[in-house]
Amino acid sequence: MTPPLLELRDITHDYVVRHGIFGTRRRVRAVDGVNLRIGKGDVLGIVGESGSGKSTLARIMLGLLDPSEGAALLEGKPVSAFPRRGLAEKVGFIFQDPYSSLNPRQTVEQIIGYPIRLRDRGSPGSRRDLVRQTMEVVGLPERFLDAYPGQMSGGQRQRVAIARALITRPGLLLCDEPTSALDVSVQAQVLNLLLELRKDHELTYAIISHNMSVIQHMTTHVAVMYLGRIVEMDRSERVFANPQHPYTQLLLDSMLTVAPGKGIPELRLDTAAREAMRDHPVHIVTN
Amino acid sequence: MLLNVKGLSINLATQRGTLSAVQDVSFHVDKGETLCIVGESGCGKSITALSLLRLLPASARLTAETISFNDLDLLTLPEADIRPLRGNRLSMIFQDPMSALNPLHTVGRQLTDVLLAHQHVTRAKAAERACELLLKVGIPNPEERLQQYPHELSGGLRQRIVIAMALMCEPELIIADEPTTALDVTIQADLLRLLKELQQALGMGMIFITHDLGLVSRIADRIVVMYAGEVVEAGPASAIFEHPAHPYTRALLGAVPDPSHPRMEPLESIPGTVPSLLSRDKTCHFRGRCPMAQDICNNRISLQTVGADHQARCIRVGAEDSQ
Numbered sequence: 001m002t003p004p005l006l007e008l009r010d011i012t013h014d015y016v017v018r019h020g021i022f023g024t025r026r027r028v029r030a031v032d033g034v035n036l037r038i039g040k041g042d043v044l045g046i047v048g049e050s051g052s053g054k055s056t057l058a059r060i061m062l063g064l065l066d067p068s069e070g071a072a073l074l075e076g077k078p079v080s081a082f083p084r085r086g087l088a089e090k091v092g093f094i095f096q097d098p099y100s101s102l103n104p105r106q107t108v109e110q111i112i113g114y115p116i117r118l119r120d121r122g123s124p125g126s127r128r129d130l131v132r133q134t135m136e137v138v139g140l141p142e143r144f145l146d147a148y149p150g151q152m153s154g155g156q157r158q159r160v161a162i163a164r165a166l167i168t169r170p171g172l173l174l175c176d177e178p179t180s181a182l183d184v185s186v187q188a189q190v191l192n193l194l195l196e197l198r199k200d201h202e203l204t205y206a207i208i209s210h211n212m213s214v215i216q217h218m219t220t221h222v223a224v225m226y227l228g229r230i231v232e233m234d235r236s237e238r239v240f241a242n243p244q245h246p247y248t249q250l251l252l253d254s255m256l257t258v259a260p261g262k263g264i265p266e267l268r269l270d271t272a273a274r275e276a277m278r279d280h281p282v283h284i285v286t287n
Numbered sequence: 288m289l290l291n292v293k294g295l296s297i298n299l300a301t302q303r304g305t306l307s308a309v310q311d312v313s314f315h316v317d318k319g320e321t322l323c324i325v326g327e328s329g330c331g332k333s334i335t336a337l338s339l340l341r342l343l344p345a346s347a348r349l350t351a352e353t354i355s356f357n358d359l360d361l362l363t364l365p366e367a368d369i370r371p372l373r374g375n376r377l378s379m380i381f382q383d384p385m386s387a388l389n390p391l392h393t394v395g396r397q398l399t400d401v402l403l404a405h406q407h408v409t410r411a412k413a414a415e416r417a418c419e420l421l422l423k424v425g426i427p428n429p430e431e432r433l434q435q436y437p438h439e440l441s442g443g444l445r446q447r448i449v450i451a452m453a454l455m456c457e458p459e460l461i462i463a464d465e466p467t468t469a470l471d472v473t474i475q476a477d478l479l480r481l482l483k484e485l486q487q488a489l490g491m492g493m494i495f496i497t498h499d500l501g502l503v504s505r506i507a508d509r510i511v512v513m514y515a516g517e518v519v520e521a522g523p524a525s526a527i528f529e530h531p532a533h534p535y536t537r538a539l540l541g542a543v544p545d546p547s548h549p550r551m552e553p554l555e556s557i558p559g560t561v562p563s564l565l566s567r568d569k570t571c572h573f574r575g576r577c578p579m580a581q582d583i584c585n586n587r588i589s590l591q592t593v594g595a596d597h598q599a600r601c602i603r604v605g606a607e608d609s610q
Binding site: 049050153154155183184185186187188189191192195196210211212213214216217218236237240250251253254255256257258259260261262263264265266267269 | 327328442471472473474475476477479480483498499500501502504505506524525528529538539540541542543544545546547548550551552553554555556557560
């Protein structure tokens with residue numbers, strides 16, 4: 001059996017926090033015993049409230065953070081065994097805010113070409129061609145080649161970020177809140193682009209978002225995180241049609257879909273409800 | 288009518304020339320009513336809100352036919368008479384609770400200051416009122432919270448405090464500028480429900496500014512859709528969601544990922560970008576991005592009547608059935 005594209009095995013991570021300059025050190029568990037697999041072609045959505053460990057998990061997947069315990073495996077090999085550049089070629093990532101993730105003093109060509117320039121392969125001319133091709137793939141007109149991020153709109157900048165992530169032709173793209181800084185109409189453009197790219201280039205995605213409608217629309221599988229653990233994981237249709245964990249239910253209840261006159265749902269967010277969510281057995285289906 | 292705005296235009300002087308941020312915008316809010324101003328970045332929705340409190344930057348020039356609040360003419364009211372209104376009869380909730388709170392003062396000080404500024408009450412009475420309101424916005428142990436500084440609180444708590452602060456004087460009109468976009472979805476739903484309940488209990492008028500159409504569908508009585516500084520559609524929420532008349536409104540509705548939309552199928556997106564507000568040409572501003580544009584769209588168009596109290600700025604209104 002071929003190993004999954006990415007696998008996390010019993011990942012636990014603690015951050016050390018210190019209170020005040022001379023204060024005592026304390027360990028805070030951000031991720032607690034997480035197991036997950038992302039198969040080739042899957043789109044895994046990772047959802048959860050702020051502080052639930054989503055971004056820590058993302059940093060571990062990218063090899064930017066060594067977990068305190070457990071292992072992250074890419075194509076069956078530990079992420080830590082890959083040289084940094086080798087890993088960067090296999091895993092691309094785009095961040096939430098296209099305003100701060102692009103260097104304002106570099107041109108679009110420099111930004112998109114940076115990953116291949118780092119590898120130092122090909123001639124400047126062939127690299128420029130590859131940048132052009134990638135720009136075409138993400139729908140950026142060639143006239144932007146010499147533009148600076150400051151001259152572009154939010155949607156165009158996010159396209160630059162996607163082009164930069166794709167230029168090394170990675171198999172896995174990790175997206176951390178890819179559209180939450182964008183307007184509705186631009187969000188639709190970026191989501192459509194991601195779906196199209198997945199089809200044309202057989203990409204696999206991990207998408208972190210707190211927008212449940214985006215997750216429902218975009219993913220094949222969902223992992224719901226609560227207090228550092230995955231409390232529910234299954235195929236998206238099943239999670240959205242028939243949530244098993246009370247926290248998943250709460251997330252679905254708080255979705256404000258277009259429903260004129262339906263009003264704002266009433267949620268139970270008191271301490272008792274939180275304790276019940278913490279103690280409820282997890283529901284994880286892997287296939 | 289609680290608030291009546293007619294023919295509001297705002298020009299901003301920039302280095303590259305005069306930018307027409309808002310052009311001929313009219314709307315009104317009744318007591319106990321929620322008006323949602325919907326639009327994307329740069330459409331002029333936030334600056335419209337700021338202008339009501341007269342909080343525009345110095346480079347802005349405002350003209351209007353009418354801006355009246357109850358029996359007051361906000362257009363001509365001297366600055367000295369505007370100040371007693373702000374935070375008192377007219378309140379604003381800003382998007383980012385971190386920048387709306389002063390990091391150097393305790394929560395209690397900031398809450399009581401609002402009341403002390405507008406009413407003749409003792410500090411103790413003001414603190415009592417602050418506790419009462421914190422309980423109302425769902426914060427347990429209010430006495431303890433009053434002693435804390437903003438940085439000691441989570442984002443959700445901070446935004447609750449900002450809401451409490453806006454309600455200290457029981458305003459007649461509350462203006463909320465994307466008050467929940469920075470929060471977790473569960474907290475968002477909880478806070479919106481709370482805000483709506485308080486609004487109904489106090490009979491406040493509310494102007495809610497957002498680009499989230501799902502949210503709008505849940506809370507709006509009336510809607511104003513803005514595009515490039517202009518109102519492109521206005522009317523009762525039910526009419527706009529059932530029969531959106533302007534192509535921009537329809538496109539926005541099609542662009543929202545929604546469970547009713549087939550999964551992993553392309554969403555409707557709006558090609559192109561918003562036109563520059565520096566030089567307005569004499570055409571329909573949405574023409575360049577409109578799937579139904581035709582030659583006649585090269586002419587300026589005023590708001591057309593679609594139905595009872597429902598208008599849209601499109602030449603095709605009435606010319607064909609909405610699709």
